[in-house]
Amino acid sequence: xxxxxxxxxxxxxxxxxxxxxxxxxxxxxxxxxxxxxxxxxxxxxxxxxxxxxxxxxxxxxxxxxxxxxxxxxxxxxxxxxxxxxxxxxxxxxxxxxxxxxxxxx
Amino acid sequence: xxxxxxxxxxxxxxxxxxxxxxxxxxxxxxxxxxxxxxxxxxxxxxxxxxxxxxxxxxxxxxxxxxxxxxxxxxxxxxxxxxxxxxxxxxxxxxxxxxxxxxxxxxxxxxxxxxxxxxxxxxxxxxxxxxxxxxxxxxxxxxxxxxxxxxxxxxxxxxxxxxxx
Numbered sequence: 001x002x003x004x005x006x007x008x009x010x011x012x013x014x015x016x017x018x019x020x021x022x023x024x025x026x027x028x029x030x031x032x033x034x035x036x037x038x039x040x041x042x043x044x045x046x047x048x049x050x051x052x053x054x055x056x057x058x059x060x061x062x063x064x065x066x067x068x069x070x071x072x073x074x075x076x077x078x079x080x081x082x083x084x085x086x087x088x089x090x091x092x093x094x095x096x097x098x099x100x101x102x103x104x105x
Numbered sequence: 106x107x108x109x110x111x112x113x114x115x116x117x118x119x120x121x122x123x124x125x126x127x128x129x130x131x132x133x134x135x136x137x138x139x140x141x142x143x144x145x146x147x148x149x150x151x152x153x154x155x156x157x158x159x160x161x162x163x164x165x166x167x168x169x170x171x172x173x174x175x176x177x178x179x180x181x182x183x184x185x186x187x188x189x190x191x192x193x194x195x196x197x198x199x200x201x202x203x204x205x206x207x208x209x210x211x212x213x214x215x216x217x218x219x220x221x222x223x224x225x226x227x228x229x230x231x232x233x234x235x236x237x238x239x240x241x242x243x244x245x246x247x248x249x250x251x252x253x254x255x256x257x258x259x260x261x262x263x264x265x266x267x268x269x
Contacts, residue, residue: 010229010257010260013210013260014226014230015230018132018226020210022128022137025137025141026138027127028145030115030116030119030120030123031112031116033115033119033148033152034112034116037148038152040153
């Protein structure tokens with residue numbers, strides 16, 4: 001057990017230890033800390049305001065992707081026809097553009 | 106939330122508390138550079154989400170609690186880094202200096218466990234009672250009594266030079 005004498009010794013030792021000089025401080029000025037904290041508070045507030053909007057955007061993207069998947073699944077039997085149509089249309093547009101570029105030269 | 110303290114109030118509070126808070130963190134951690142970062146972060150957290158406290162004494166206790174939590178984070182981070190380093194290296198641990206011969210107070214204090222350093226500093230330098238220490242360290246009052254007793258006994262043993 002720690003006896004009374006030990007307690008006195010420890011209290012005195014701790015006071016001596018606390019009085020030892022510390023290394024030079026690199027703490028900033030309180031005005032700087034105040035300014036930085038206000039800036040962080042403002043960012044926190046902005047983030048709080050923007051958070052629901054960002055969440056809404058994520059929901060929008062997810063809904064759009066989900067819709068596209070559903071649409072693709074529903075129109076799956078017609079995909080070859082649609083794909084052929086898109087290919088023919090693309091070829092026609094490309095041919096028209098090529099002919100126009102030849103005549104303009 | 107409206108800040109409890111204004112610009113001028115904070116400056117006065119900072120002037121009163123920065124030196125004792127820094128001394129606490131430096132002595133408990135043992136190095137000045139990370140201690141200064143912790144002190145700065147403690148003030149920023151206090152200002153960023155100010156508690157609804159008007160009493161300067163309570164605000165000071167709250168600040169010490171933030172710093173104590175940051176010290177714990179620092180130790181956890183250090184422990185992780187040490188573990189990662191240990192997995193690559195098998196170097197032997199550093200030899201603990203003979204404190205009874207060196208009479209180096211800092212080294213003696215560093216031989217206490219981190220939590221014991223916090224307890225001893227808050228009790229003997231800050232003059233905090235068991236309730237205040239419990240609040241600052243997130244412990245129960247009864248635990249503080251027991252842990253502080255152990256820390257005292259350990260320091261007494263170290264000072265008598267019975268332990269390396």
